Amino acid sequence: MKVGFLGPRATFTHLAVQAFFGEKIEEVAYSTIPQCIDAVAEGKVDYAVVPTENALEGSVNLTIDYLIHEQPLNIVGEIVSPIEQHLMVHPENTGKWENITRVFSHSHAIAQCHKFLHHTFNGITYDYATSTGAAAQYVSNHPDEAVAAIANELAAKEYGLEIVKENIHDYQYNHTRFAILHPAKKEYNSPLLSPDREKSTLMITLPSDQSGALHQVLSAFTWRKLNLSKIESRPMKTGLGNYFFIIDIDMRIDEVLIPGAIAELEALGCGVKLLGSYEAYSIKKSIKK
Numbered sequence: 001m002k003v004g005f006l007g008p009r010a011t012f013t014h015l016a017v018q019a020f021f022g023e024k025i026e027e028v029a030y031s032t033i034p035q036c037i038d039a040v041a042e043g044k045v046d047y048a049v050v051p052t053e054n055a056l057e058g059s060v061n062l063t064i065d066y067l068i069h070e071q072p073l074n075i076v077g078e079i080v081s082p083i084e085q086h087l088m089v090h091p092e093n094t095g096k097w098e099n100i101t102r103v104f105s106h107s108h109a110i111a112q113c114h115k116f117l118h119h120t121f122n123g124i125t126y127d128y129a130t131s132t133g134a135a136a137q138y139v140s141n142h143p144d145e146a147v148a149a150i151a152n153e154l155a156a157k158e159y160g161l162e163i164v165k166e167n168i169h170d171y172q173y174n175h176t177r178f179a180i181l182h183p184a185k186k187e188y189n190s191p192l193l194s195p196d197r198e199k200s201t202l203m204i205t206l207p208s209d210q211s212g213a214l215h216q217v218l219s220a221f222t223w224r225k226l227n228l229s230k231i232e233s234r235p236m237k238t239g240l241g242n243y244f245f246i247i248d249i250d251m252r253i254d255e256v257l258i259p260g261a262i263a264e265l266e267a268l269g270c271g272v273k274l275l276g277s278y279e280a281y282s283i284k285k286s287i288k289k
């Protein structure tokens with residue numbers, strides 16, 4: 001079985017893949033989220049794993065938008081993983097790490113460490129990489145540059161870097177959610193982890209110019225006692241003020257309640273699409289070697 005992920009090796013996404021699928025898979029690293037999503041849509045890999053949301057920085061908009069606007073796929077599972085960010089430099093620069101002039105990492109990783117960066121290197125340049133692993137790889141290949149990467153412990157080992165400051169994320173509770181994607185509505189259960197929640201994700205568009213539409217949408221869930229764990233709006237990209245909503249329900253699709261809510265929403269003139277009904281898993285410990 002082939003599993004695609006946001007690479008290169010030792011990104012947080014790669015670590016989530018290893019914790020969820022174990023070793024009996026063929027890992028295929030892609031350098032961007034759209035490449036990874038395209039690969040599973042085109043059948044080059046069986047599943048794709050991509051980040052969707054971070055506890056400090058919010059949604060990974062590139063993932064959400066690409067799934068909604070470009071490649072409709074099913075979410076067949078979810079992994080939540082603790083995230084520990086470290087500052088690392090090439091070993092030749094260990095003694096002079098405080099003199100770095102650039103920090104390189106994924107935009108979400110830099111955002112998770114803003115307070116640390118502001119206080120430690122006020123005015124430093126941020127360079128954005130496609131992933132934390134790609135940033136670590138770059139620093140490893142450029143010992144002559146005064147640049148540090150923000151990445152995880154495994155990336156430091158993989159790319160031969162020296163961690164000079166550990167745990168630089170600004171808030172202790174730092175977790176990222178990853179979606180497992182597949183073209184069919186097919187369930188995939190981890191051979192290694194036990195699921196701890198069941199979920200369904202819906203995409204909802206509201207009828208235009210109808211007062212109280214969002215209130216009516218929410219009440220379709222409320223009176224059925226369907227607990228919502230997330231509601232988020234994203235632009236439709238068709239005009240200012242046009243939004244769709246992503247809603248997570250704390251339960252798998254059943255035969256009565258969720259189909260009833262969907263029918264009620266459709267009767268109100270909403271567009272409704274089930275993006276997935278799946279098991280959610282969490283990795284309990286921080287990821288080490």
Ligand SMILES: O=C(O)C(=O)C[C@]1(C(=O)O)C=C[C@@H](O)C=C1
Pocket residue numbers: 006010011012013014051054060083106108109130131132133176
């Ligand atoms: O760059 C990585 O290592 C990733 O797996 C991506 C990503 C993200 O997109 O949020 C995943 C987890 C961390 O929150 C930081 C970056």
